[in-house]
Ligand SMILES: Nc1ncnc2c1ncn2[C@@H]1O[C@H](COP(=O)(O)OP(=O)(O)OP(=O)(O)O)[C@@H](O)[C@H]1O
């Protein structure tokens with residue numbers, strides 16, 4: 001249930017993701033890398049949060065922390081009320097690379113989710129068909145990953161992440177490989193899916209317009225060490241027509257502010 | 270919208286090239302090795318027919334094949350023995366090799382413990398330990414199967430370990446977010462992903478298993494192609510010796526081809542099998 005006023009302090013609603021004073025250090029043979037430092041964020045249930053920042057600032061690392069695939073060196077993470085210590089299955093994850101199994105057709109890649117979870121197969125097949133139609137993959141269900149374009153592969157990965165209707169959806173640059181027009185359509189589609197399902201979404205993206213169009217709040221990060229610079233509330237109406245939103249002064253304000261922050265972050269290097 | 274309706278047909282077509290097309294592709298690929306083989310044959314024939322070398326040193330193709338035809342029962346009987354030893358050794362090596370690889374990949378401790386031992390078993394010349402096997406296991410097929418197994422084992426283990434380790438870590442993470450346990454992750458993701466590597470190991474193993482069986486026979490036996498070759502050697506019966514060699518090579522090639530055919534059916538998805546009509550050959 002998206003809040004009517006997206007700027008409302010998340011603390012007043014029930015929180016879905018809570019990141020408290022987290023730090024992540026990677027120790028490699030050559031050197032230690034502080035990927036994240038002093039990061040705190042809380043995401044309300046049903047909220048859509050976009051994360052932007054320069055390459056290497058720890059965006060992917062942040063998503064892996066929330067899913068329990070990575071342990072923080074310091075701090076605490078809570079997901080849906082429980083402490084995260086180990087991989088969580090109550091999420092949907094779209095990885096930065098599509099990560100499809102090359103011996104499975106598009107449909108069977110999507111259904112992997114159901115097989116792994118032991119979902120009833122008839123219901124899963126119906127749901128897969130629904131998602132295939134929704135993401136415009138109709139006609140390519142039986143194609144193998146090497147027969148799909150990069151954008152189609154990402155859409156298959158998206159369908160796979162949505163199959164089990166997860167309460168929390170983590171997306172790592174899911175539309176990076178799409179052309180501008182398809183990307184726009186996928187943005188509209190994702191916004192619609194989110195509004196219908198009430199899923200909490202954390203979306204990493206490099207596109208500022210995408211972040212602002214989709215999100216209730218945009219997290220702007222900076223690198224070395226990766227940390228949160230600012231949280232930008234997006235005060236756009238819940239109903240967001242694509243064209244009208246682009247022309248909205250609030251849209252211009254939010255994108256401008258983010259652009260300033262990111263520009264400052266890179267020129268500070 | 271029209272393009273999306275045409276697309277499935279295109280996809281299906283690329284997936285299943287027509288039989289004629291496939292046959293043509295095979296002929297185009299096969300003629301070179303066949304031509305080379307024919308050339309070698311002609312060379313063999315010329316060397317013997319011109320009297321360049323004495324017949325007791327190199328038997329002529331005619332004599333060789335005449336011998337095979339003449340003593341076909343004799344050759345058949347001994348070929349079956351070697352075939353049985355080879356296949357049994359190869360199958361055991363595949364089974365033990367795959368299981369060992371899986372255990373090694375899932376336990377670093379066991380991997381560290383086993384690796385030196387594996388290497389030791391590989392570098393020690395099999396022909397040197399074969400007599401020991403005869404002492405232990407007698408003159409039957411068992412010591413030969415054991416040598417064949419030892420020869421084929423190493424490439425199977427090494428390729429399977431490589432295959433299982435080459436999995437994209439993100440695939441395993443994905444599996445974890447799906448709540449899949451290690452068993453499901455293994456047979457739905459890790460095992461299929463490792464198969465291309467495994468098959469290259471199996472192909473090497475198949476050819477080595479033939480060598481292993483024959484080496485075992487050299488050391489002590491009264492049946493099999495190794496025995497045939499040794500007997501022929503002792504009697505200066507060069508045509509029989511050459512016949513044995515020819516049959517042995519054919520056996521190895523057939524086993525190799527069998528594994529290739531199996532691979533063709535098990536891995537239709539693999540990159541090496543893709544026929545892209547649109548791309549030019551690279
Ligand atoms: N497994 C790892 N081992 C060592 N260092 C790592 C590892 N994963 C990430 N890092 C480092 O942590 C930092 C953050 O990486 P991360 O992948 O989270 O960046 P990102 O913000 O997602 O970048 P991009 O936008 O390019 O995807 C980088 O400096 C990277 O080199």
Ligand SMILES: [Mg+2]
Nearest residue numbers: 059060096172
């Ligand atoms: Mg990333």
